[in-house]
Structures are given as C-alpha cells and as structure tokens.
Amino acid sequence: MQGGDFPGQSRPAREEPRLRESHEVKVAPQRDFRPDLKSDSLALALLGAASAVARVRGGSALPQALSAVFGAYDATPQARGAIQDIAYRTMRQLGRSETLLGLMTSKAPEPPMLGGLLCAALSLLDTPEGQAAPYEAFTVVDQAVSAAAAHPDFAHAKAMVNAVLRRFLREREALVEQALREPLARFNYPQWWIDTMRAAYPHEWEAVLAAGNVHPPLTLRVNRRKTDVAAYLDTLNDAGLQAEQVGLTAVRLAHAVNVAQIPGFADGVVSVQDAGAQLAAPLLDLRDGMRVLDACAAPGGKSGHILETADVQLTSVDTDAARLARVGDNLGRLGLDATLLAADAGSRDWWDGRQYDRILADVPCTASGIVRRHPDIRWLRRKSDTSQLATLSSKILDNLWQMLLPDGKLLFVTCSLWPQESEAQAAAFAARHDAVRLDAPGQLLPLGGAGQDHDGLFYALFQKKAA
Numbered sequence: 001m002q003g004g005d006f007p008g009q010s011r012p013a014r015e016e017p018r019l020r021e022s023h024e025v026k027v028a029p030q031r032d033f034r035p036d037l038k039s040d041s042l043a044l045a046l047l048g049a050a051s052a053v054a055r056v057r058g059g060s061a062l063p064q065a066l067s068a069v070f071g072a073y074d075a076t077p078q079a080r081g082a083i084q085d086i087a088y089r090t091m092r093q094l095g096r097s098e099t100l101l102g103l104m105t106s107k108a109p110e111p112p113m114l115g116g117l118l119c120a121a122l123s124l125l126d127t128p129e130g131q132a133a134p135y136e137a138f139t140v141v142d143q144a145v146s147a148a149a150a151h152p153d154f155a156h157a158k159a160m161v162n163a164v165l166r167r168f169l170r171e172r173e174a175l176v177e178q179a180l181r182e183p184l185a186r187f188n189y190p191q192w193w194i195d196t197m198r199a200a201y202p203h204e205w206e207a208v209l210a211a212g213n214v215h216p217p218l219t220l221r222v223n224r225r226k227t228d229v230a231a232y233l234d235t236l237n238d239a240g241l242q243a244e245q246v247g248l249t250a251v252r253l254a255h256a257v258n259v260a261q262i263p264g265f266a267d268g269v270v271s272v273q274d275a276g277a278q279l280a281a282p283l284l285d286l287r288d289g290m291r292v293l294d295a296c297a298a299p300g301g302k303s304g305h306i307l308e309t310a311d312v313q314l315t316s317v318d319t320d321a322a323r324l325a326r327v328g329d330n331l332g333r334l335g336l337d338a339t340l341l342a343a344d345a346g347s348r349d350w351w352d353g354r355q356y357d358r359i360l361a362d363v364p365c366t367a368s369g370i371v372r373r374h375p376d377i378r379w380l381r382r383k384s385d386t387s388q389l390a391t392l393s394s395k396i397l398d399n400l401w402q403m404l405l406p407d408g409k410l411l412f413v414t415c416s417l418w419p420q421e422s423e424a425q426a427a428a429f430a431a432r433h434d435a436v437r438l439d440a441p442g443q444l445l446p447l448g449g450a451g452q453d454h455d456g457l458f459y460a461l462f463q464k465k466a467a
C-alpha cells in the first residue's frame with residue numbers, strides 16, 4: 001500500500017495548482033515613499049510620524065526611525081521638527097490611541113503605517129488633560145485624510161481615516177471613558193511594564209509611570225573650569241532665559257530651547273545633562289593625577305563631567321565605535337581630552353594591566369528609568385530583556401573589578417528602575433567580591449516635581465579592600 005492510499009476510500013480529486021488572487025499577494029510596505037505633499041504641511045508631518053511609528057512597531061528605536069524618515073523625505077529642518085514632535089507625542093500615548101482604535105475599528109489597520117497615521121492624528125486630537133491642542137481638530141482630520149490619500153499603500157483607506165477621526169470627535173467622551181478602563185490606555189505602558197513597576201514600588205508606581213509620560217525639562221551642567229553656577233545664571237538672565245539651580249552644577253531652564261540658543265554651549269561653558277546623571281562625577285571622589293576608567297562611556301556625558309572635576313588621566317571605553325566618536329566630539333567642544341578605546345568592557349584584551357584608582361561602570365541596561373526622554377523604549381523592550389542585560393552587566397562588573405586598585409572605588413550606575421538590574425545586582429556583586437559598599441543614593445525614582453525632576457538612575461559605590 002502506498003502512503004495516502006486507503007482501502008475503501010476514494011481518492012480526493014487532485015487540486016490543480018492555481019494562481020494566487022492578486023489581493024492575497026503581500027506587498028512590502030513602502031515606508032520610504034516620498035509623498036507629493038508640501039514640505040511644511042501637517043499632512044507630511046503626520047505621514048512622517050506614521051512611518052516612524054510603524055518602524056518602532058517593527059523593532060527600530062525612535063531616533064533611528066526618525067533619521068530614516070528624514071532621509072527618505074529629504075525633510076527640511078522645519079518638517080523634521082514637526083515630524084519629531086508628532087512622533088514623540090504619539091509614542092507617549094500609544095497605548096491610549098491603540099485602545100481607542102480598537103474600539104472604533106473591527107481589525108487592526110493594515111499596513112501598520114496606516115495604524116501609525118491614525119495614532120499620530122489621535123495624539124493631536126486627544127491631548128493630555130491640561131495641555132492645549134496644538135492644531136484645530138478640523139485641520140488635523142483634513143490633513144490626516146490628505147496624508148492617507150497621498151500614500152499608495154493606503155490611499156484606498158482615506159474614507160476610513162475620515163470616518164474614524166470624525167467618530168472620535170463626535171463620541172470622544174464615551175470612547176475615552178471606555179478606553180480608560182484598560183490599564184494600557186490609562187497608563188500608556190505595556191501590561192508587563194505596569195505589573196513590574198507596581199511589584200517593585202507598591203507606593204510610588206503610579207507617580208513614576210505618570211512622570212514617564214511628561215516631557216523632560218532641559219537641564220544643563222555648568223563647566224566649573226569655565227564659570228560657576230551663579231555667574232551662569234546671570235548670563236542666562238541677560239539672555240532672557242529663566243532658570244534655577246537644581247544641583248551642585250545643575251541648572252534647569254524654565255522653557256526648553258534649541259542648543260544653538262544656549263549661551264556658551266558651543267564653547268563648552270555648559271553641557272546638556274540630566275540632574276540625576278550629574279551625581280556620578282562627585283560620587284567618584286576624584287583627585288588630580290588619578291587614573292580613571294569610564295568603562296561604558298558613550299556619548300560621553302559623564303566622561304566630560306569627570307574631566308571638568310579634576311585633572312585626571314581618563315580612559316573612555318565603549319563597544320560602539322560610532323557612539324564612541326560622539327565622546328570625542330563632546331570632549332572636543334569642552335576642550336578636554338581622554339584616551340578613547342572602542343572595546344568590550346567585559347573582556348581584558350584592550351587593558352594595559354595597570355589598575356585604576358577609579359572606575360565608572362555606567363552599564364548597558366533596559367533604560368526603564370529614562371522613558372520620559374525615550375518614550376519608545378517601553379514599546380520596544382520585552383520582559384526577558386531585563387535578565388539578559390543583568391547577565392551582561394554582571395559580567396562587565398566582574399571583569400572591571402580586577403582592573404581596580406586596592407582602596408580604589410568603582411561606581412556602578414544604571415538608568416534602570418528594575419531591581420534585578422540595580423539593587424539586586426549591586427548586592428550580589430558586593431557578596432561575590434567582598435566589596436565594601438560606600439554611601440551612594442541607590443535608586444533615584446523619577447517622580448517629577450521639585451527635587452525629583454530627574455531621570456530614574458541607580459547608584460552603588462564600592463571600595464576594594466586594601467591588599
């Protein structure tokens with residue numbers, strides 16, 4: 001008996017091969033298609049943001065997604081600004097917009113860029129409480145429809161775009177009320193992220209999630225080699241910029257401006273750096289002549305601060321050569337110098353064998369503490385990333401420990417809020433190496449408001465016992 005032949009069964013009629021119906025053929029989405037729209041139109045900005053959102057949903061980080069869109073559209077500086085603004089707004093309320101879409105459409109809009117367009121338009125119509133709408137509602141609907149009509153992948157859906165957005169405006173109250181029953185819409189984070197935050201911070205979790213949806217302030221670090229905070233505040237005042245001191249060297253502007261408008265920025269008088277990140281260099285307790293290693297250095301914010309603080313011999317290491325080049329650029333602007341090495345801090349092959357007085361280990365992590373700056377992170381990360389990154393950083397820390405002199409200090413930093421990457425990692429490290437744990441802030445929760453308007457960083461300081 002041959003395979004497939006059964007006694008007493010008639011053979012099914014053999015199917016003739018047939019051509020696929022044309023509508024079954026999946027065509028690659030044309031995310032790079034340059035639409036025939038005016039460069040300063042809201043329609044072009046919406047389409048650019050939609051393309052960026054679709055790229056993030058496909059796994060790309062938002063800054064990379066945006067530079068791909070800018071290149072494909074050959075976007076003017078004005079168009080770049082508008083695309084970027086809408087893309088960031090969309091990321092901050094993607095959970096709410098996608099939930100609203102789920103209530104208004106029977107299936108997920110295809111291709112993903114069409115969903116991105118609807119979410120981008122919703123982010124302009126459905127502005128967070130207390131914020132003024134950036135455009136008139138009818139303009140947003142009209143321009144979203146023009147954007148859809150201008151793209152070959154979903155020109156056919158322009159009536160749907162019109163219908164969905166108009167329905168939202170008509171039934172806004174009921175739709176929002178229903179959407180907000182879902183945690184995804186209420187908090188704008190994936191469910192696993194909300195659950196993890198709640199488990200780690202039973203009292204503060206809602207405030208931390210809310211702070212992550214607020215636009216971050218522009219905070220500067222004053223270069224003490226060039227001026228001091230009081231004098232720089234006067235300079236800002238003379239330039240008509242309101243600001244206040246929020247740390248030893250930290251000054252926060254009342255309203256964000258372009259770096260080109262920041263007095264002295266080009267000459268290295270100040271750098272842009274979060275107030276929490278400005279704690280690293282003082283914690284290192286630096287003195288002139290020390291040999292210092294910044295092991296995960298790019299783009300060089302903390303390297304610059306180290307060199308502004310004392311005359312040390314600094315080696316700045318990062319695995320990513322392109323990012324390491326930015327350390328060189330930043331130090332060049334400050335007029336400072338370090339040895340730059342594109343190398344893996346988890347291996348020894350680049351090390352000259354001479355131990356360091358101080359090591360800064362600002363290790364790679366999930367970046368769950370800087371979501372207000374990078375609102376795409378929550379949509380890109382997976383729960384399993386935490387364990388993988390914790391394993392990588394423990395390998396880096398163990399390797400760096402042998403590079404530290406007896407009595408030397410190692411500062412472990414993460415921009416994560418997950419204890420597995422921060423406090424649990426620090427405790428396990430101290431136990432493995434019998435390291436002395438010195439005073440350091442531990443987990444800084446980004447709660448927003450006075451005194452807490454900083455990123456969510458973690459600091460642990462270790463000293464090696466004298467030989």
Ligand SMILES: C[S@@+](CC[C@H](N)C(=O)[O-])C[C@H]1O[C@@H](n2cnc3c(N)ncnc32)[C@H](O)[C@@H]1O
Pocket residue numbers: 295296297298299300301302303317318319320323343344345346362363364365396415
């Ligand atoms: C949190 S960022 C560092 C920020 C930097 N310290 C600053 O203040 O500007 C982490 C850096 O670690 C780098 N990195 C990741 N894995 C690494 C490794 N195995 N060795 C060295 N650097 C690594 C990444 O390229 C990234 O630039």
